[in-house]
Amino acid sequence: MPKKKVAIYTATGCRSCETSILDIHYQVQRLNRMVDVVFWPYVLGSQLDDVDALDSIDVCFYAGAIRTETDRRMAEKLRDTSRHMVALGACAAFGGMPALANLSVTDSAPQEAIGEPTDPVAAPTPGEFEPHVKSLTQVVPADYVVPGCPPTQPLVWAAIQALVPEAGSDSHLAFAFSRLPKLVAEAMASGVLPPRGTIFGGDKAVCASCSRVKEEKRFKTVLRPYQKYEATGRCLLEQGLVCQGIATREGCGGLCTAEGIPCRGCFGKTEAVFDPGAKMVSAISSTFEPETPEEIQALTDQFIDLTGTFYRYAFPTQCALQRNRSIETQK
Template identity: 55%
Template sequence: MTRKNVAVFTATGCKACENAILDIHYQVSSLARWAHFTFWPYVLGSSWEDLEKSDELDVCFFAGAIRTASDEEAALKLRQKSKILVAFGACAAFGGMPGLSNLHPGGESALCKSPSDDDCPELPPLRSRVAALQQIVQADYILPGCSPPQNYIWAILQSLVCQSESAARISFAASRLPQPIAQAVMAGVLPPGGSIFAGEKAVCASCARIKEEKRFESFKRIHQIDPDPGRCLLEQGLLCQGIATREGCGGLCTGAGVPCRGCFGKAGAVFDPGAKMVSAVSSTFDTTDGEEMKKIAEEFVDLAGTFYRYTMPAQCALLQNRKELK
């Protein structure tokens, strides 16, 4: 069989997504049977010249947010060169943590000058707003997560790179993937364009903690309490975003007693993650007195940065509609 030409690239990001590709356990050794990595600067040290010399790419995994002019250029170049472009990880899919800088747009002025300015490598010009990959070019598939869980990385590799060539694809028949994707992986054909490689409901659907209608009187941070292992974290006063977040991770964080931070983006039925969280959190306030409500609400710090931690550029309805003010 012919091997697929594959590229992996990170724009503005921490490259943990690229590490995650290498972290798919022993399956990584079989990858070379199907994939020929023509362009992978982080691991292979490839240069842009290598990309220009190579044939058309079959699949490109694009990680990281679009923050600088060179990120934008890379996105355009890779889009042009590849048949399938995947927004890989929360930054590429929704803008991710770098996207939080959209709360203070304006770019350069926010940068600190280093004491030894002369030896500083020059940073490419910053865009006024951080964008997700989808806001610059069309991405064919989306794989959310910070970083994406191994099973989904394996699923997307099976689906887009191996297609019908690998017997391991059969295992996805009973996976947590939405049915159309799971069927496509099984059949060895491409899933419907624009598919998100994650679940459809909210994280709560796969979180094993028991949800009762408990109220809390004050909001707590993770270091302040030792959460009860079996009970819903939100009901214990922790700010868990599972209720507004797309499932797929299987409740990894909540399983370990850490509140969900929302790296899979908003769940299908949610209009705006912040609004959903406001609604969910407020409903747990245990009071009917206005003053007390106000007091509890004042305990929360940095709501925008918390509720849109990974999704500010792409899923915050209020800021998203401000594109005209670029």
């Protein structure tokens, strides 16, 4: 059977999603048996125009947000050429941190804000910026999503195994059946592709896989992670650390919370949550310790940068107000 052709690309992003592919370590031999990587600028030095010579790609892993005309052109070209398009990481799936630029850029091109480029070769021309940063999924249809910032190595490897026809090893299947949706694990076991639209993450919230003990949720004060290292195993949120595990899709196994770091929501919201920011405001405010209006006001004043906190990874796609706006923009 011929090897599957794979393309890997990062648009506007930090390339750590691609690095998570490199993190497969010893699995690289199996990967080499399974696929031919035909386009990968970061590692193979492929030129962007090389994509025009590719007539078919089986699986494209596209990381990064759509910020420039080049990002959009590559997304459209790779979508046209690929049987399966995978949004790899929070930027491609939800907009990611680059999309927080939408907070300050509205109708004018960002170039007006940062000035003309002094070196027209090294810097993009003004026309190359899109008016708003978008996720890949807002620009072209994506068949699968691998969430995370960056996605964890086991998730990336699970996605590769599920999308190319080689059954996973026993250890990887054990991981998949314990952490991923049943359909994904079954795909890895059988070689049958998971249904289009599959998100390579869990169905529940991070809280479900967090080992921390929930006692009495009384929110007294807002703490930053550096202000309190929590080693006792008690729920971080009820101690004042803004942990978004309640609203965030599981799949990482509570990677951050296990180390005393609050979840920042990089897997995006769960299906059951309509708007992650609203969910967090509701969850936190319902457990406020202060009771008088003055005390409540003093506590709410401690929350700074609400948008950057609650929509850090998914501002254009999961904030209800932005979702409506992007639908209007597309009309």
